[in-house]
Amino acid sequence: MDRPELLKTFQRMATEIAEKDFGHVTEEHVIADLGIDSLGMLELVGSMERELKIAVPDEQLVGIQTVRQLLDLVEKRTRASA
Amino acid sequence: MASDQFHEKLYKNFTTFFDKAEQERRWNPYRDVPWDRINPETPAFVATCAETFLGVESFLPDYIRKGLEVVRASSWAQRSFAANWGYEELKHSVALMEYLLRSGKRTQEQMFDFQAKLMTEEWRRPFDTARQMTIYGSFQEMATFVIYLRHEALAKQYNDDALAAVYRFNARDEIAHARFYEDIVKVYLEEDREGTLRDIAHVAKNFEMPGIGIVPDYDARIELMREHGHVDRDIFLQKVYFPVLKYLGVTRQELVEVARRERDERRASAAQ
Numbered sequence: 027m028d029r030p031e032l033l034k035t036f037q038r039m040a041t042e043i044a045e046k047d048f049g050h051v052t053e054e055h056v057i058a059d060l061g062i063d064s065l066g067m068l069e070l071v072g073s074m075e076r077e078l079k080i081a082v083p084d085e086q087l088v089g090i091q092t093v094r095q096l097l098d099l100v101e102k103r104t105r106a107s108a
Numbered sequence: 109m110a111s112d113q114f115h116e117k118l119y120k121n122f123t124t125f126f127d128k129a130e131q132e133r134r135w136n137p138y139r140d141v142p143w144d145r146i147n148p149e150t151p152a153f154v155a156t157c158a159e160t161f162l163g164v165e166s167f168l169p170d171y172i173r174k175g176l177e178v179v180r181a182s183s184w185a186q187r188s189f190a191a192n193w194g195y196e197e198l199k200h201s202v203a204l205m206e207y208l209l210r211s212g213k214r215t216q217e218q219m220f221d222f223q224a225k226l227m228t229e230e231w232r233r234p235f236d237t238a239r240q241m242t243i244y245g246s247f248q249e250m251a252t253f254v255i256y257l258r259h260e261a262l263a264k265q266y267n268d269d270a271l272a273a274v275y276r277f278n279a280r281d282e283i284a285h286a287r288f289y290e291d292i293v294k295v296y297l298e299e300d301r302e303g304t305l306r307d308i309a310h311v312a313k314n315f316e317m318p319g320i321g322i323v324p325d326y327d328a329r330i331e332l333m334r335e336h337g338h339v340d341r342d343i344f345l346q347k348v349y350f351p352v353l354k355y356l357g358v359t360r361q362e363l364v365e366v367a368r369r370e371r372d373e374r375r376a377s378a379a380q
Contacts, residue, residue, distance in 0.1 A: 064342075068364075069367055087345065
């Protein structure tokens with residue numbers, strides 16, 4: 027999955043979980059500014075883990091603030107599990 | 109209706125907890141804190157942080173009354189725990205107030221005014237069932253434990269041994285309370301894993317610390333506490349959320365799954 031696809035996956039899952047449109051979200055956005063708190067982010071990560079069949083260790087989720095940081099992490103885990 | 113095993117397990121948990129509390133954790137806020145080792149040079153903001161803890165702890169009458177409302181019919185163990193919890197929590201506010209008075213950071217008149225102002229507001233119970241409130245207690249007591257420890261370190265940094273001791277005693281009680289709540293949540297999980305997982309997801313999603321909106325100048329006070337106690341959202345995840353889930357034997361994936369099932373059910377029901 028390339029980076030634009032990964033961003034689309036993020037947008038789709040965030041929309042699904044938060045039940046509002048996140049189609050406009052870019053990698054520069056700060057996740058908390060989107061109204062997604064840290065526990066909401068965990069749900070989002072969990073959904074991405076499920077869809078992409080990856081596992082992100084808990085400790086790597088600490089410090090994630092932007093969409094870019096989250097996608098970097100997911101991309102890294104996707105590559106590791108390939 | 110809970111099973112006999114549920115009550116038996118809770119009874120055993122409470123007996124173990126209370127026996128240990130009586131044997132190892134009893135302390136006297138007037139006699140066991142080294143009050144002669146207050147540092148008069150401790151900065152004013154450290155006292156403001158202590159006053160904020162006091163503000164949150166001072167809603168004890170609401171916590172007891174509204175907490176007991178949901179557990180009184182649930183089990184003997186939970187209502188007994190609630191009674192003992194109130195006694196132990198009372199000492200936290202007593203010790204904090206003693207610090208503020210004995211250090212000269214506040215006068216009695218200021219303390220009585222502060223208390224009167226606090227009681228113009230009322231704490232609202234955030235969740236409606238004994239199970240949800242027990243889960244809430246697991247997270248909230250663990251978070252309070254972590255924050256007390258951070259501020260104990262801050263008090264030590266300013267060589268205020270008395271305040272450090274107050275925080276240490278309070279923290280020791282908080283972690284004991286957190287463990288009790290967690291052990292009860294484990295029993296709930298054994299009784300009804302799906303329902304308990306749904307409640308954990310619900311509580312986690314809607315979790316707020318007590319004090320929001322009821323302690324005067326809460327936002328500014330919490331900012332000060334976060335800044336100097338080095339407490340932020342990541343600390344909550346690292347030191348509270350993940351450890352509690354680990355202790356309960358619950359994975360993030362399980363919570364994601366129940367949240368998804370619940371969402372699907374809600375949509376299906378709305379579509380009918």
